[in-house]
Amino acid sequence: MNDATEIKAQIKRMLVENLMLQITPQEIGDDQPLFGPDGLGLDSVDALQLVVALDKNYGLKLSDAAVARKTMQTVSSIAAAIAAK
Amino acid sequence: MSLRIILITGANGGLGTAIARAFLVERPDNFVWLGIRQGGASTEHLLAENPGRCRPVGLDVTLPGAWQAAVAEILAVHGRVDVLVNNAGRHDDALLAQMTQESWSRVIAVNLDSVFYGSQTVLPAMISQRGGRIINVASLSALLAPAGQTNYAAAKAGVLALTQSLAKEVARLGITVNTVCPGYIDTEATAGLTGEARQKAQASIPMRRFGRPEEVAAAVRFLACADASYITGSMLKIDGGIL
Numbered sequence: 462m463n464d465a466t467e468i469k470a471q472i473k474r475m476l477v478e479n480l481m482l483q484i485t486p487q488e489i490g491d492d493q494p495l496f497g498p499d500g501l502g503l504d505s506v507d508a509l510q511l512v513v514a515l516d517k518n519y520g521l522k523l524s525d526a527a528v529a530r531k532t533m534q535t536v537s538s539i540a541a542a543i544a545a546k
Numbered sequence: 547m548s549l550r551i552i553l554i555t556g557a558n559g560g561l562g563t564a565i566a567r568a569f570l571v572e573r574p575d576n577f578v579w580l581g582i583r584q585g586g587a588s589t590e591h592l593l594a595e596n597p598g599r600c601r602p603v604g605l606d607v608t609l610p611g612a613w614q615a616a617v618a619e620i621l622a623v624h625g626r627v628d629v630l631v632n633n634a635g636r637h638d639d640a641l642l643a644q645m646t647q648e649s650w651s652r653v654i655a656v657n658l659d660s661v662f663y664g665s666q667t668v669l670p671a672m673i674s675q676r677g678g679r680i681i682n683v684a685s686l687s688a689l690l691a692p693a694g695q696t697n698y699a700a701a702k703a704g705v706l707a708l709t710q711s712l713a714k715e716v717a718r719l720g721i722t723v724n725t726v727c728p729g730y731i732d733t734e735a736t737a738g739l740t741g742e743a744r745q746k747a748q749a750s751i752p753m754r755r756f757g758r759p760e761e762v763a764a765a766v767r768f769l770a771c772a773d774a775s776y777i778t779g780s781m782l783k784i785d786g787g788i789l
Contacts, residue, residue, distance in 0.1 A: 506718060513673045 468540045471518075476536075479514045480507050491537045508533060519543050548575065551624045552770070553616070555581040555607050555664065556634030558589050560733035561683065564759030565631055568767040570596045579620055581605035581634070607634045607660035608652075613667040627671045629770045632661045632705075633683040637698040637735065650697045657701035661708055665723070669716070677720035679770045682709050683762070686729040686785050702727075706781055713779030722778035724769045729785025731757040752787035 473486035476495075480503065494500030496508070503511070511533055515521040521543055523529035532542045552569050556562040557580035569576045570592075578600040580589045589602050601623075605616045620627055636656045638649045661682050672678030687695050688702035706725055713723040730736055730747050736756065739747055748754055762784050768774055769782070783789055 506715060509669075509715075510673055510719065513670045516670070517674055 465540060465544065468543055469536050472536050472539050472543075475514055475518060476501075476511070479510055489536060491540075492535050495533060495535060515539065515543075519546070521546055549577045549624060550575055550628045551577050551579070551620065551626050552629040552631065553579045553581055553603075553620060553627055553668070554631040554633055555605060555660065556583075557592075557602075558582045558587040559633070560735075561728070561731065561759045561762055562633045563589075563592060564763040565633060565766050566592055566600060568760065568763035569629075569770070570599055572767055572771075574599075577601075577624065579603050579616075581607070581616060583607070583634070607632075607664065608655040610663045610667075613663045617667045617671070621671060626675055627668045627678065628675070629679045629681070630664055630668045631681045631683065631766055631770075632664050633766075634660055635683065635685070635702075635735075637687075637695065639694045639698065641694055642696045645697060653697035654701045654704075657698065658704040658708070661705050665708075665712060669721070672721050673716075673719050678722075679774075680709075680712070680721065680723040681766050681769045682723070682725045683766070684709075684725045684727045684781070686727050686783065686788060688727060689783075689789055709781070710779045717778055722769075722774070724774075724777060724779070725781045726762060726765050726769070727781055727783045727785065728762045729757060729783070729788050731759060731762055731784075733759055750788060751785070755786065757784060757786055 469491055470486065473489045476482060476489060477486050489501065496503045512523050512529055515523060523532055532538055554562055554565050557566050566578050566580060569578050580592065580600055580602045582589060582602050582604065583606050584604055592600055603616045603619055606612045617627065634656060636653060638653050640649060665680055682705050684702040684705045687699045688706050691699040709723050709725045716723065730751060765782050765784050769777065
């Protein structure tokens with residue numbers, strides 16, 4: 462497993478554990494939208510938890526709301542932001 | 547034994563000191579950070595009475611940077627914040643027609659902006675911990691809206707609304723947010739009421755006496771305890787039956 466794949470797997474585990482999702486990490490697609498009815502269905506409170514978890518686990522600071530929205534679209538976009546940090 | 551970390555703003559005032567004492571007496575594993583404004587009264591007596599169990603931290607509650615620094619210091623020492631008591635407050639009464647903009651802004655800043663800054667600053671730690679308690683000290687003025695207190699009543703009513711709204715936002719994260727509304731309490735805030743004014747105030751209280759700071763502190767301590775785990779977005783009056 463390369464680094465990018467491993468980071469995506471970590472992010473999926475983090476999503477399931479932190480947000481107490483009733484699915485397995487493997488059921489989350491790399492490019493599946495995290496928010497909205499067509500995706501994983503996360504809401505604004507989940508986003509709040511996700512911002513805190515990304516800061517705690519990866520030192521990724523998403524204090525700007527627009528940047529946070531763009532970054533947290535999918536597992537792939539989060540992984541890209543972590544890699545670019 | 548893991549410590550329960552409590553931050554109290556305005557901890558060098560009469561009410562703040564009583565709240566700190568209530569937590570220190572309650573459990574040996576409570577550690578209290580005494581948020582104090584520079585130039586305020588000393589907390590030496592609390593520190594001397596409770597060596598190693600409380601510590602002062604400089605905190606002008608109207609400055610977001612001061613909140614960041616204070617909470618960073620607490621996290622650096624203890625790694626967590628379990629309870630925030632937003633107790634700091636001030637009033638500066640005048641009829642609206644004669645109220646200065648400075649008075650309006652200062653009272654809103656100390657009583658309402660502070661609750662926003664404080665809550666926002668501790669939330670990441672509480673979210674990360676999957677739990678926390680925020681207890682805001684409002685006032686009966688929020689409900690009575692007395693003449694001469696447009697600034698103070700508006701600020702405290704804002705605290706009530708903020709509490710209810712925030713409580714809904716963070717309920718599923720294990721964080722509770724509640725308010726206490728003290729009426730006439732024997733503190734420096736009511737020390738100016740003397741003679742006839744005090745008698746008149748006392749006559750308006752069904753219990754015919756001012757409350758003691760310890761009686762407010764007991765309510766704050768309750769809202770922070772495990773038995774209050776299902777209470778959030780609530781307002782508890784401590785007013786001797788006025789309302």
